[in-house]
Amino acid sequence: MIKRSELLKNLKVQMFYLDPVLVTQLAFPTLMLTLFLIAPIATVLLVSLNYNPADIFTDPTYVNFNPRGSPITIRLITFRGREFILIKISGVSLGIIMNSLVNSFIVTICASILGIVVAFVMARYSFPGRTILRVLAMTPLLVTPFINAFVIRKIFDWRDGIISWIIGDVLHLPYRIGIEDLAGVAITQIMTFFPIIYLNVYSSMINIDPSMEEQAENLGAKGLKLFRTVTLPLSLPGLAAGAAIVFIFSLEDVAAPIVFNEKRFMSYHILERFLEATTGQLSPVAATLSLILLILALAAFIGIKKYVTLKQYAMLSRGGRWSPRIRRLRLKGLIVVYLFILPLLLFAAFPQIGVFIYALAENWADPLPYGFTLEHMAKIVEDPLVFRAIVNSLTYSILAIILIVAIGVSSSYVIARARIPATDLLDILVTSPIALPGLVIAVGYFYFFTSIFRGTPLDPITFGPALLLSLAYSVRRLPFTARAVYAGLQQVHIALEEASLNLGASRLKTLVSIVIPLIGINILSGALISFVYCMSETSVGITLGGLKGVGEEHQAPISFIMMDYLERVGGPHIVASLGVLLISIQLLVIVLVNVVFKQKYAYIGV
Amino acid sequence: MTRVTLKEVSKKFGKVVAVDKASIEVDHGEFFTLLGPSGCGKTTTLRIIAGFEIPDEGRVIFDEEDVTFKKPYERGCAMVFQNYALWPHMTVYDNVAYGLKIRKVPKEEIKKRVKEVLDLVGLTGLENRYPLQLSGGQQQRVALARALVIEPKVLLLDEPLSNLDAKLRLRMREEIRKIQRDLNITTIYVTHDQEEAMSISDRVAIMRRGRIVQVGRPSEIYMNPRNLFVATFIGRSTALRGSIEYIQGRRVKMRVNEKLTITGKLAEDYELSVGDKAIAIMHPEDFTLKVEGESNIIEGVVELTMFLGPFTQLRINVGDQNMIAYIDPEYEVKTGTRIRLAIKEEDVIIFPLIGWEEFEVETIT
Ligand SMILES: Nc1ncnc2c1ncn2[C@@H]1O[C@H](COP(=O)(O)OP(=O)(O)OP(=O)(O)O)[C@@H](O)[C@H]1O
Ligand SMILES: [Mg+2]
Numbered sequence: 001m002i003k004r005s006e007l008l009k010n011l012k013v014q015m016f017y018l019d020p021v022l023v024t025q026l027a028f029p030t031l032m033l034t035l036f037l038i039a040p041i042a043t044v045l046l047v048s049l050n051y052n053p054a055d056i057f058t059d060p061t062y063v064n065f066n067p068r069g070s071p072i073t074i075r076l077i078t079f080r081g082r083e084f085i086l087i088k089i090s091g092v093s094l095g096i097i098m099n100s101l102v103n104s105f106i107v108t109i110c111a112s113i114l115g116i117v118v119a120f121v122m123a124r125y126s127f128p129g130r131t132i133l134r135v136l137a138m139t140p141l142l143v144t145p146f147i148n149a150f151v152i153r154k155i156f157d158w159r160d161g162i163i164s165w166i167i168g169d170v171l172h173l174p175y176r177i178g179i180e181d182l183a184g185v186a187i188t189q190i191m192t193f194f195p196i197i198y199l200n201v202y203s204s205m206i207n208i209d210p211s212m213e214e215q216a217e218n219l220g221a222k223g224l225k226l227f228r229t230v231t232l233p234l235s236l237p238g239l240a241a242g243a244a245i246v247f248i249f250s251l252e253d254v255a256a257p258i259v260f261n262e263k264r265f266m267s268y269h270i271l272e273r274f275l276e277a278t279t280g281q282l283s284p285v286a287a288t289l290s291l292i293l294l295i296l297a298l299a300a301f302i303g304i305k306k307y308v309t310l311k312q313y314a315m316l317s318r319g320g321r322w323s324p325r326i327r328r329l330r331l332k333g334l335i336v337v338y339l340f341i342l343p344l345l346l347f348a349a350f351p352q353i354g355v356f357i358y359a360l361a362e363n364w365a366d367p368l369p370y371g372f373t374l375e376h377m378a379k380i381v382e383d384p385l386v387f388r389a390i391v392n393s394l395t396y397s398i399l400a401i402i403l404i405v406a407i408g409v410s411s412s413y414v415i416a417r418a419r420i421p422a423t424d425l426l427d428i429l430v431t432s433p434i435a436l437p438g439l440v441i442a443v444g445y446f447y448f449f450t451s452i453f454r455g456t457p458l459d460p461i462t463f464g465p466a467l468l469l470s471l472a473y474s475v476r477r478l479p480f481t482a483r484a485v486y487a488g489l490q491q492v493h494i495a496l497e498e499a500s501l502n503l504g505a506s507r508l509k510t511l512v513s514i515v516i517p518l519i520g521i522n523i524l525s526g527a528l529i530s531f532v533y534c535m536s537e538t539s540v541g542i543t544l545g546g547l548k549g550v551g552e553e554h555q556a557p558i559s560f561i562m563m564d565y566l567e568r569v570g571g572p573h574i575v576a577s578l579g580v581l582l583i584s585i586q587l588l589v590i591v592l593v594n595v596v597f598k599q600k601y602a603y604i605g606v
Numbered sequence: 607m608t609r610v611t612l613k614e615v616s617k618k619f620g621k622v623v624a625v626d627k628a629s630i631e632v633d634h635g636e637f638f639t640l641l642g643p644s645g646c647g648k649t650t651t652l653r654i655i656a657g658f659e660i661p662d663e664g665r666v667i668f669d670e671e672d673v674t675f676k677k678p679y680e681r682g683c684a685m686v687f688q689n690y691a692l693w694p695h696m697t698v699y700d701n702v703a704y705g706l707k708i709r710k711v712p713k714e715e716i717k718k719r720v721k722e723v724l725d726l727v728g729l730t731g732l733e734n735r736y737p738l739q740l741s742g743g744q745q746q747r748v749a750l751a752r753a754l755v756i757e758p759k760v761l762l763l764d765e766p767l768s769n770l771d772a773k774l775r776l777r778m779r780e781e782i783r784k785i786q787r788d789l790n791i792t793t794i795y796v797t798h799d800q801e802e803a804m805s806i807s808d809r810v811a812i813m814r815r816g817r818i819v820q821v822g823r824p825s826e827i828y829m830n831p832r833n834l835f836v837a838t839f840i841g842r843s844t845a846l847r848g849s850i851e852y853i854q855g856r857r858v859k860m861r862v863n864e865k866l867t868i869t870g871k872l873a874e875d876y877e878l879s880v881g882d883k884a885i886a887i888m889h890p891e892d893f894t895l896k897v898e899g900e901s902n903i904i905e906g907v908v909e910l911t912m913f914l915g916p917f918t919q920l921r922i923n924v925g926d927q928n929m930i931a932y933i934d935p936e937y938e939v940k941t942g943t944r945i946r947l948a949i950k951e952e953d954v955i956i957f958p959l960i961g962w963e964e965f966e967v968e969t970i971t
Contacts, residue, residue: 009662012675013660013662016660016675016677019677493689493691495687495688495689495691496691496693498656498658498678498685498687498691499685499687499691499692499693499752500693500704501657501658501677501678501679502656502657502658502678502679502683502684502685503679503684503704503705503708503752503753503756504679504680504682504705504708504709504756505679505704505708506679507679509708513704514693517695518693518694518695
């Protein structure tokens, strides 16, 4: 039994450490995240309760254990006057929910294998051209909504695809190969996401204490055995973190299903419901599917909790503290690298290169692009709808960044410094958006703000989605800034603040004249990274973003216009031009953050 | 000029009792030192005085005013941190001027006072440097200047010299002492270096496991350690064990073995009876080779000699025990020879033999 006086005294002690500034710094993020993260997600839960889950799990559209379609079809065709053997890989459908699940598993496993191989080669061997290969390996991480998937489809299309063209028209072999439907989505996601695994595993590997491997070698393990028994197990935290992110990104990815016109995925299904929602009604199926997405995403994170804490995902590579074991490759290894790894990486980087080709070519309907023009690039300024989208995205992103900096600095400061319980909870709250599918947030926002906030500026049906998009961006991209600030605070010895308090400066004065100048670079870097990912944000942009249509005064962001223009005549060129714009911003920020500010750039986040 | 009083102050961190019912009174202008081994609660005590921690129990009083629950920025005491905590984004001038700017001192006066204090600590001309462009000793001075310039009620120093090399440490210690005397600021100093504490302080409080075990002037503590811990912590010590043979007032005679007895004074606060097990604590530098006319004569075999500069250290076997003595290096003593040493009765303090295992007593085994 704790006595009343004890309690009172405890309270007094607690209050001592909490001055008004700290209280504000605690209350503001908590309030914002409760309103714009917890409440909407709770609403998803509430709405989906109205729907009997048995209905969905017994409906063969959603769950179907009798596979539809055949994974590979081979038949004889006559195409443009010649006879071909057509090999079409399309995958089988097990119903919307199962498709998403199976697809994400396959993508995660394949991306993991690729990522580990590339990471191992890069982390342990030196060879001519290593730097170029490292750049190539990270290229797919440049976010270009839709258009990179569009280029991948262009590679695997059996009619005018590049591979079929090489086999059939260049080599004159009687084959045409096509990858489409479910298989097309899977291969697109594998190519897009494997660098996430690569980066995480790579940073794990270069952080392995070299003496661990040396000890194992010393005991007689070498080659594959050394890799299997020491290197890989020690890289597991990186692998687990990367795999969880890939799994979630794959689950919520809409771009690949849209480009391959494959509607049998949960993500596409939710999107379709949204496209009907301009009326103000969103089918409760969207809520149920969102809940399933949410549960799967959370399961992925809780599943790997054993290995890594949430903090590490957002921070990513810590950089090597010691020089890792790097050896020169011998001939056999060099052959493997140049014959296998290099083409693989070139291939994986091709979609981003293809974005430039699409943007700058007069036409790319045939297997090869034709002509050079700046006209498509000019369109992004000239076409009022597109230009407006750019202005919209800029506005939303800047608004979001202001909120992100305010929330991120406050929450990180409280987490790093305040001596009160429950900061762990705030920490989880701030970093969790990394693990939350954007579609779930979009669905939650819709239900929450069209009901309780009906008629207020937050209601996307009455006033349009502008404000909600800014808020959603600020929640989704918060972790990048929050972690950067937190990392900065850990570098600032607490005595620097205490010295200021000790000399008579208030908490606020200390914050303004000591803390913020010392972590300014971290705040700026974090804000820039958040900004980049706001500009290219997709899931919320293409769902909530379209609620006011694409008229003259539209409120849609870049990603929505990209999706919308994909189907228009000549549209892909404009979409690609927007892709070039996004890539340019990303490269600029990468250079600023890495070279000018000398900070780590956190790469994940699509 | 402020009197600092701690009344029964306690502080726990989880299960760790960092400070345990500590009471001290530091007088106006006094140089007061908290001395104790690592982890004994010195920093925590200092931080309680500064207001970075508040005690679970007890009171902190400046003059007559209870400041226990005052914020650090309302207390008017200035602290010099162990790692100096200079702000890397500000010049020396800005670092030092900070506290004055907070106090809204007019610009001209700030200039004047910063210049004065930089003169005082010998840093004139370095105003525009950044902390990273300074040597360790210079950084130390900036930290001191930054604390002094606001004319604090109380100056708090947490191991301010521990990051300096041995020579600089000696010099800075004298300078700090001189400046403190000149300005007459109440100063509380924390160190785990007993020599530093003894040489610099008006009074010393010895801490152990969060408790204050003895407070007094350095010589007092050296001559009259209150318990075995203080006796062994202050200076180097050596010991012999035995049982009490004879008691006369506070003077006791202890038998070490058949051939050897040693006479000394019974430690304050303790009582012993004939036959009790006891331990005699001595400082190795108190032994002399001139045994004529002395009552305490110890005879043993030299096991090891070690030249230490100002003296030679001997390890001497007296039957079943070893002890340490320092002798003048002029005497050449070979290992294996027999030697006779004398020590004055007042230099031998005898304690009951309880809990001696935990203390760092040379060659007690
Ligand atoms: N913030 C804290 N949280 C938990 N335990 C603490 C904290 N600060 C100090 N302690 C513990 O309290 C005890 C006293 O610590 P304190 O720093 O006061 O010792 P010290 O005498 O200054 O030691 P040193 O000479 O090593 O600096 C130690 O056991 C320490 O581990
Ligand atoms: Mg300390």
